[in-house]
Amino acid sequence: MSAPLPSPLAFVPFVSVDHMMQLIHEIGIEEMLKGIATYVEDDFKRWELFDKTPRVASHSKEGVIELMPTSDGQTYGFKYVNGHPKNTKEGLQTVTAFGILSDVNTGYPILLSEMTVLTALRTAATSAMVAKHLAPEGTKTMAMIGNGAQSEFQALAMRVICGIENLRLYDIDPKATSKAQSNLTAFGFNITACDTAEDAIQGADIITTCTADKQYATILTDNMVGSGVHINAIGGDCPGKTELHKDILSRSDVFVEFPPQTRIEGEIQQMPEDFPVTEMWEVITGTKEGRTSANQITLFDGVGFATEDFSALRYVRDQLEKTGLFQQLDMLADPDDPRDLFGMVQRAKKTQEAA
Structure with a gap:
């Protein structure tokens, strides 16, 4: 199964946990680990291109919630991730995460993905x-x-x-x-x-x-x-x-x-x-x-570090067109007139009433 990636002006490809698990089994977990490692190494080779900052962290006595941003000048990425060691005692994961890639030229997101499984891989x-x-x-x-x-x-x-x-x-x-x-x-x-x-x-x-x-x-x-x-x-x-x-x-x-x-x-x-x-x-x-x-x-x-998450997200995005393991997520407002966001909202109300 394959499908073209959606235009960044319409829908955002979303990789769910289920998609990620399917992707692992379609590619093979060992091949996927090798592929991600190659992408991570390639991005280390162009290290000086990246924006780099320590992750932005919010600490509590129970754990931490962090944002990990970076950009290579063409693509921007960040990961949201937590670390709560006490969670396993409550039947919850210690770490959960999701990540986004965006086009620097437009600021539009081009990928939204789960990263709980992907973080383990990367x-x-x-x-x-x-x-x-x-x-x-x-x-x-x-x-x-x-x-x-x-x-x-x-x-x-x-x-x-x-x-x-x-x-x-x-x-x-x-x-x-x-x-x-x-x-x-x-x-x-x-x-x-x-x-x-x-x-x-x-x-x-x-x-x-x-x-x-x-x-x-x-x-x-x-x-x-x-x-x-x-x-x-x-x-x-x-x-x-x-x-x-x-x-x-x-x-x-x-x-x-x-x-x-x-x-x-x-x-x-x-x-x-x-x-x-x-x-x-x-x-x-x-x-x-x-x-x-x-x-x-x-x-x-x-x-x-954030570049490693960036690399893993790049790897996943490069696999999507050949596997089709994503869904189109309607998360971008797309009014007919970019200046008329309010009008788009009002027209949606009329459409709902007519239905």
Whole structure:
């Protein structure tokens, strides 16, 4: 099934949660993760074109609501996203999101999409794309500490992009580990469910931390981390929320997306303002080096940045015409005379009365 995208002067293509799930199954989840990773990497290569700002956040004791805007000069995009760790106790998602792309020339939106599922995909795709540049050569084993909603996406992205075959899973809730193990069994991993974080990291080339509690936590202590590993630290993503002991940061080469945001939200919020970091776009473009030795500890302090959401939305929009998995959303006023919006409203009343 295929359909032409609607004119931006008429209707806006809307991708619902149901459409997104259909899109994943039509393309294949691993192919979709690879596709999004490619788009994210391509946009990092043109990093200097983008408007960049730390996300606009509204914090409460229960969580955070954020807007994440950016533009490459031709297309503008933003994501609305929340993070409420207590939600799972009430049967709700920790993270929900939606996003919009708009045409800079007219200001008209050209895509509205769910981003709860898409954020999970883009977070995993970004992690794996970064690991491709930073992880040890010949990486086969990953420890996944925190087996919540993001864990399976992370594992699959690392498998298809980095060649991960062995998974060592740990969560403080054994039910979460059982869930992840059950969901991933069909994908060909060798899976070990572990009783402690210390057990999980044994023999791991990549250590992914992805926990949800909004607190200064110490998921990994300094003595747990040996030389030569790549740490994919993606759970510390707002002020007051970390996962790693700061001594690990002191021993690591730390790579980030956008320093002004990461210094507020990431693991490096624990460190002095002049703590040295390398921006990933510099590694991807060859301006700076990533992994330089077998004994080096590389650490991706990933908090999620607006360009990655922009990339994911671009990817989805490029798939719509060939798949037809969208609906036309009537959200743009289109009066016959652009100056007569009031007249359009009045004529609608007459049409309703006549019906």
